[in-house]
Amino acid sequence: MQHAEPVTVPVDTLLEWYRTLVFCRRFEEQTERSFRRGKIGGYLHVAIGQEAVPLGFLSALRADDVFFVSYRDHVHTLVRGTDPRAVMAELYGKLGGTCKGKGGSMHLFDVARGNYGGYGIVGGHIPLAVGAAYALRYQGTDRVCLCFFGDGAMNSGALHEAANLAGLWGREGLCPVVFVVENNQYGMGTSVERASAVVELARRFDAYDIPNERCDGMDVVGVYEVARRVVEEVRRTGRPYAVEALTYRFSGHGAADLFQPYRSKQEVERWRQRDPILLLERRLREAGALDDHAVREVEAWAEKRVQEAVSFAESSPEPPPEELYRDVYGA
Amino acid sequence: MTEMTYREALRSTLVEEMDRDPRVLLLGEDIGVYQGTFRITEGLLERYGPKRVIDTPISELGFIGAAIGMAMLGLRPVVEVMTWNFSLPAADQILQNAAKVRYFSGGQVSVPLVIRGPNGAGVQLSAQHSQSLESFYGHFPGLRVVAPATPADARGLLRTALRSEDPVIFLEHAALYGIKGPVPEGDDTVPFGQATVVRRGRHVTVVAYSRMLHLALAAADELAREGVECEVLDLRSLRPLDMDTVAESVRRTHRAVVVQEQWPLFGAAAEVAAGIYERCFDDLDAPVERVTGEDVPAPYARNLEKLAFPDEDRIARAVRRVLQ
Ligand SMILES: Cc1ncc(C[n+]2csc(CCOP(=O)(O)OP(=O)(O)O)c2C)c(N)n1
Ligand SMILES: [Mg+2]
Numbered sequence: 147m148q149h150a151e152p153v154t155v156p157v158d159t160l161l162e163w164y165r166t167l168v169f170c171r172r173f174e175e176q177t178e179r180s181f182r183r184g185k186i187g188g189y190l191h192v193a194i195g196q197e198a199v200p201l202g203f204l205s206a207l208r209a210d211d212v213f214f215v216s217y218r219d220h221v222h223t224l225v226r227g228t229d230p231r232a233v234m235a236e237l238y239g240k241l242g243g244t245c246k247g248k249g250g251s252m253h254l255f256d257v258a259r260g261n262y263g264g265y266g267i268v269g270g271h272i273p274l275a276v277g278a279a280y281a282l283r284y285q286g287t288d289r290v291c292l293c294f295f296g297d298g299a300m301n302s303g304a305l306h307e308a309a310n311l312a313g314l315w316g317r318e319g320l321c322p323v324v325f326v327v328e329n330n331q332y333g334m335g336t337s338v339e340r341a342s343a344v345v346e347l348a349r350r351f352d353a354y355d356i357p358n359e360r361c362d363g364m365d366v367v368g369v370y371e372v373a374r375r376v377v378e379e380v381r382r383t384g385r386p387y388a389v390e391a392l393t394y395r396f397s398g399h400g401a402a403d404l405f406q407p408y409r410s411k412q413e414v415e416r417w418r419q420r421d422p423i424l425l426l427e428r429r430l431r432e433a434g435a436l437d438d439h440a441v442r443e444v445e446a447w448a449e450k451r452v453q454e455a456v457s458f459a460e461s462s463p464e465p466p467p468e469e470l471y472r473d474v475y476g477a
Numbered sequence: 478m479t480e481m482t483y484r485e486a487l488r489s490t491l492v493e494e495m496d497r498d499p500r501v502l503l504l505g506e507d508i509g510v511y512q513g514t515f516r517i518t519e520g521l522l523e524r525y526g527p528k529r530v531i532d533t534p535i536s537e538l539g540f541i542g543a544a545i546g547m548a549m550l551g552l553r554p555v556v557e558v559m560t561w562n563f564s565l566p567a568a569d570q571i572l573q574n575a576a577k578v579r580y581f582s583g584g585q586v587s588v589p590l591v592i593r594g595p596n597g598a599g600v601q602l603s604a605q606h607s608q609s610l611e612s613f614y615g616h617f618p619g620l621r622v623v624a625p626a627t628p629a630d631a632r633g634l635l636r637t638a639l640r641s642e643d644p645v646i647f648l649e650h651a652a653l654y655g656i657k658g659p660v661p662e663g664d665d666t667v668p669f670g671q672a673t674v675v676r677r678g679r680h681v682t683v684v685a686y687s688r689m690l691h692l693a694l695a696a697a698d699e700l701a702r703e704g705v706e707c708e709v710l711d712l713r714s715l716r717p718l719d720m721d722t723v724a725e726s727v728r729r730t731h732r733a734v735v736v737q738e739q740w741p742l743f744g745a746a747a748e749v750a751a752g753i754y755e756r757c758f759d760d761l762d763a764p765v766e767r768v769t770g771e772d773v774p775a776p777y778a779r780n781l782e783k784l785a786f787p788d789e790d791r792i793a794r795a796v797r798r799v800l801q
Contacts, residue, residue, distance in 0.1 A: 212550070245583030255582040262549060263582055267573050273542020274574060280543065281550035284502070284528065304569075307539025314534070318527075473584035474618050476642025 155367055157435045163201060163366055164430060167423045169448040170197050170221045173230060174397075176452045177220065177237055177251075181401045185459075186237045189266075190251050191218040195396035198422035199328050201225045202369025202391075203292055206377045212260040212282070213292040214275040217252035218328075219264030222294060228256040230451060231458035242462030246469055268333070269295065269302025272325070276308045276386075279323035280315055283384055290322040290381050298333020300347050306354075312386040313354035319384030324376055325351065327390040328363070334399045335408035348390035356386045363391030364420040367429065396421075478659040486628035486660055487517050487593075487649065490635040491555065493664060495525060498553065501639060502529040504540050505557030505594075514559050515595065515654055541567035541592065545575045545644075548590040553639065558594035561610045561648065575644040576619030591638045593647035596624065597688055597738050598775050600651065601782055607775035609739040611687075614646040615715040615748075621669050622716040624648040626690035628658040630713055633667025640666070650688045670717030674726065678706035681732040681796050684723055684749055686712040689736040689787065696792035707796060715745055723749060724756040731762040732799045736792055739770035766795040 155163075174192040181190045193200070200222040204213065215222045223233055228244060236243025237251050244254050255263040262278065265271035275293035282289040299305055315321035327347050331338055338345050348358040361372045369391060376387045394417040398406055418424075430436035481489070495501045502525075507514060509522035509532040522530040533540040537558065544554040558564045564571065575588045598607030615622045621643050625631040631649070638645040675690065676697055685693040690711045697707035708726050712719065727733045733753050737746035750765040771785045 214546075243583075245581060245585065248583045249581040253581040255585045257582070257585040262586065263578065265574070267569060270542070270569055270573055273539050273570060274546035274549065276539070277543030277546025277548075277554075278550045279546075281547040281552045284547075284552060285550075303566075304538055304542065307536040308542065310534060311536060311539050311543055320528070473580045473582075475621075476579065476587050476589075 155370060157430070157433060160367070160426065160430055161435060163205070164423070164426050164436065165444050165447065166201060166225055167197050167366065167426060168444050169451060170224050171423060172448045172452045173224060173455065174220060176456060178397070178401060180237070180456070186251065187239065188250050188252070189217065190237070190401040191399065192397050193218050193221040193395065195417065195421065196328055196330055196363065196393045197221050198366035198369050199326065199363045199391045199393055200294065202366045203294070203326055203373040205370050206373035207260070207292065208289070210260065211290050211292070212262055212278055213294065214262050214271045214278070215264045215294045216268070216271065216296055216299065217264050217266045218296070219254045220251070223254040223256060223261055226256065226259050226261055228254070228259060228261065230455040234455035234459040235462045238459040238462070239464070240459055240462035241465045241469070242458060247465045248469065248473065269299040269304035271295070272299065272304050273308040273311070275323055276312045276315070276321060279312070279321045279386070282322060283320045288381050290324065290377055292324050292326055294326045294328055296333060297327060297329040297331065297338050297347060298336070298341065300327060300350060301341055309351060309354040309356060313356050316356070316385035321386050322380045322384045323386045324380055325356070325386065325388040327388065328393055329390050330393050330395045332399070332408065334403070337408065348388055351388040356388050358388035358390070360390045360392060363393030364422045365425050366422055367426070478661060480657055481628050481660055482654065483628045483631050483649070483656050483658070484515065484517060484654040486631040487635060488519065490632045490639070491518070491521065492524070494636065494639045495529065500551065500553040501555060502531065502547070502552060503555050503557065504531040504533050504544055506533055506535055506559050508532060508557050513557065515651065518557065537563050537567040538570060542570040542574065544590055545570060545588055548588045549578065549586045553589050555591045555593065555639065558592060560606065560651070561594055561596040562606050562608050564592065564610070571614070571620070571644070572617050576617045580619060587642045588644045589642050590644045591647055592645070593635070594649060595651035596648035597650045597652070598770070599688070599782070599786055601777055601779060602775070603777040604774035609737070611648055611715050612740070612744045615745060620644055620646050620716060621714070622646040622648065623669060623714045624687040625713060626653065626687050626711050628656065629660045630667055630711070632660050633665055634669070634713065636664060637666045637669060641669070648687060652688050667713065669714045670719050671714065672710050672712045672719040672722040674708060674722070675711050676707065676709040678708035678730070680706045680730060681734060681799055682708045682710060682723070682726040682730045683734045683736065683792065683796065684710045684712060685736040686715070687738070689738055692787060692789050693736055693792055695789040696796065699789065699793055700796055705796060705800065718748065718752070720749070720752040720756060723753060727753055727757045728760045731760055733761070734766045734768060734792065734795045734799055736768045736787055737770070738786060740772055741767060741769040742772065744769060763799040763801070766799050768792050768795045
């Protein structure tokens, strides 16, 4: 773990992050309810407990930077500023969704905001991000690319081939990519110890000469500090970097993961003590920037916004049959 | 018209398009310093530099995936696979990302990517290195799949591929790199999804593509001596598949033979035959014949390999059968 760095984030920003975290949490909880009611189909992977990682990292990006994510992509999309109504409508399979209802939960995209999408094959998007980073330098820009993936993806061949290419191309300053390992301790029901010969995942990037470090993925301020430093270094050097953020998902792997025989209630409880919302709330209360009244206001605001997203999704039309045949080929 | 080899047709088109469009860049194993396994990229590293002609490690999954990412960000990468056999480690990237990302993003991204290299069999490379993968890739919506048989089509189709907004599976054939043929001057293109009638004839339609076209033409020569006039069609594109041209021909000849280099099950020849039945059932005077490779992995021994793949005689025999 890297030493703590001085907090330079203004209180207003912290309050904004607090609101965002609470909103994302309520949004994700709502998607689980909507799934149980049959409004959302397919696979549904929420990021409850992990929100500080996408928020901290994406807060360190410029508007013209880009990123790629796994299927656990709702929070990334929301914190990047995509209309929550469009996100919910996508999950509902509606025309007003981010992808006209044709991608669903695992494939949220918002290219105008640099969101190059969620992908459903574990590890499969990592090579794309490396190529995207190359393209950004080839085009003569100083934009950077973030690539988020889970601890499980660390064991895919795609990661290793992509990381080697990034290491190679980075030597020429042609690969400004940050690999963000969202280590939530499990790939479905398989713990990191049972899946990776080296449990300190960041170190595996040593093999490709990619600088790397671990960070506490529950403290959004800490995540942001690391992200800001790393993103600026990558922007300057054009070389890749890897950060393993230690985090935890409080929900099941997906909506079907009800019994969770692979972990104990005590373990979940222990991690809940470090809930990213709790940590930030504590920090704000200690700074005198948040009280019970303000917390209630934030909760009411978040709930209202979530319900607006649901209403929009409910009333958005289904994609018309012509959509079935659109977007297979370009013009 | 000028005369050039299939190899020179490919190389000259790459050069012309790279000169024209700085977004075009090349990736592949040993395409630069080594000059390309089949010398398609000879001299290009020197001409364009290492940023545009990227010698990759042996990581098909990695660099084809990276090329997809480059294409999504607005470049026009051309990947050379040393042979198509080595595309299989990257099949996940090609099929799950390149072919589909436009669709599942609701049309927000394009993948203008060309993957090219030799496809097919016939030179004793045995099971792992002798495969015709057009039926495999042709199965997937979102891809374009082309297989030129002549220098002119190699040029025209490659240029179309390089200007396309979609991922293109560009299947060359190692046995064809040395063949010569006339090519039009200038930057002509051959559109995807247009079969062409290579030889006119009244008695039977023979449908082929890539190396099989040349066997079909040789068979047609032989049959002409018996008074049989074959109409020989070159599909050129497998996806989109131009069944209109095929059906138009079969309606005139009332008989059809479809040739494909490798495995019959779920193959391109089966697809074309089914299309003929769907469109021209009442016009047919005989069942459609398929000439395909045998349903076995490719053997090494020369005598066995000859048995495993179609030849002119087999095509001629199939034609005689449909004429009975
Ligand atoms: C190649 C592949 N194999 C299996 C799956 C099924 N699967 C979906 S998510 C998952 C676990 C991935 O774990 P991790 O990378 O740690 O991400 P997390 O779900 O924890 O965010 C598995 C096995 C898949 N989608 N892709
Ligand atoms: Mg995980």
